[in-house]
Amino acid sequence: MGFPNQELDGVDQRMLAALAGDARMSLKELAQLVGLSSPSAAERLRRLQERGVISAFTVDIEPAALGYPLQAIVRVRPLPGQLHLVERIIQETPEFIECDKVTGDDCFIARLVTRSMEQLDTILDKIAERAETNTSMIKASPVKRRLPPLS
Known part of the structure; x- marks a missing residue:
């Protein structure tokens, strides 16, 4: 896993912001939020993980x-x-x-x-x-x- 020098497009940015707010969001909700189909959103998530942009989905505990x-x-x-x-x-x-x-x-x-x-x-x-x-x-x-x- 490297960190290729690739810019994030607007969809990637919106996905990351949404997941940062709620990492438990369903794929369907995420896809609707960023204007993609569920399979397209899943593919983008997979690519973000492969690129090392997303390393984990987590929960914030008080x-x-x-x-x-x-x-x-x-x-x-x-x-x-x-x-x-x-x-x-x-x-x-x-x-x-x-x-x-x-x-x-x-x-x-x-x-x-x-x-x-x-x-x-x-x-x-x-x-x-x-x-x-x-x-x-x-x-x-x-x-x-x-x-x-x-x-």
Whole structure:
């Protein structure tokens, strides 16, 4: 799967926008929305997947509804020789719901959910001997994850 340098046409853009709003939309609904037959819409979806434009169809879950009212961004700077161990700890801790390996002073920027400040401390204690952390509690998310500009 490569990323050929192909522009998305208006139909592809409308399909992606519709699916970003509701990935559970039926193929029939999607086809009607973008003005195609169901087989044509299915073929376009298949091509978008083959090109790597669509990698998954997913659901957006609200952590607070599952008992995780607190979210934090944690910047992690592993101590010398601890990078792979810290990465494994992050991967194996289910409260870390997202993590990026980045350039700069910190090696990882992660998002985690927690039920309480005490649980946050317990999670961070797993990393404390192997890395320095800097934690910021999330007050609000004025921009949720969204599509990049499609045109």
